[in-house]
Amino acid sequence: MTKRRDVLKYLGAAPVGAALAGMGLSPPAQGAEAPFVWAGTGGTWGENINKFFIQESGFAGKSRMKIVHAAQLESVAASKILASCKKAAYDVSSGSQVDYIMLNGAGCLEHYDPAIVTNLKDIYEQGRLGNYYAAWCLSLFGLTWNTKEASKAVSFQDLWSAKYKGRVGVPAYGWYGMLWLHAVNKLNGGTEDNISPGIQAVSDLVKKNNAIIIENADHGTKVMTRGEVVIMPYLNGRTYR
DSSP: OOHHHHHHGGGGGGSSSSOEEEEEEOOOOSOOOOEEEEEEOOHHHHHHHHIIIITTTSSSHHOOEEEEESSSOHHHHHHHHHHHTTTTSSSSOOOOHHHHHHHHHOBBBOOOOTTTTTTGGGGGGGGGTTTTTEESSSEEEEEOTTTTTTTOOOOOOGOOOOOGGGGGEEIIIIIIIIHHHHHHHHHHHHHHHHHHHHHHHHHHHHSSSSOOOSSSSHHHHHHTTSSSEEEEEEHHHHHHO
């Protein structure tokens, strides 16, 4: 148990703060060292997490443990953590703040020990939730558009414009669609207790404006660079790229 807790300190040795929520760790099976499992999305996002936090940080070598990436959407990992609460489905997991507020409330997370993760205090206050969540990036999910084929966006309402019919992208619900839905809901007069306006608006966007479902960050890059989509909600870092 001590060894598995101590390896977490190497996550803190990475160049930026890790958005990895400490799970309730279980001792490895008798007679065998269980692998260190981290959950996170795949594609280029997962490749870069592995590059910076596992390889270049020295974690892979210093931990002397087999490192396993459980690649899946963040929402899927969060669901599995909730379903196997306190049984250590993963050692650490990355994802958005919303998921980990829920998981912490359900008692499924082990908090970071500041004595081990000594640079926890160096992460922006806005990127931390107590001692159980530490963000390694601050992502904004706003509108991205093709500057050659779309006008400068004013609000999310631009997505419903008839001139973009068939070339609008919307995030899949299992990706960032749930978070985006709440923004659309408020834009259309809804509240946390009434999301009907948001659901109706998104339904109209898909059915009447032939919106394309964006499954993940890599998919968004592909459809935008191929010209299939000219406007969509997207991550700021990917937009700069």
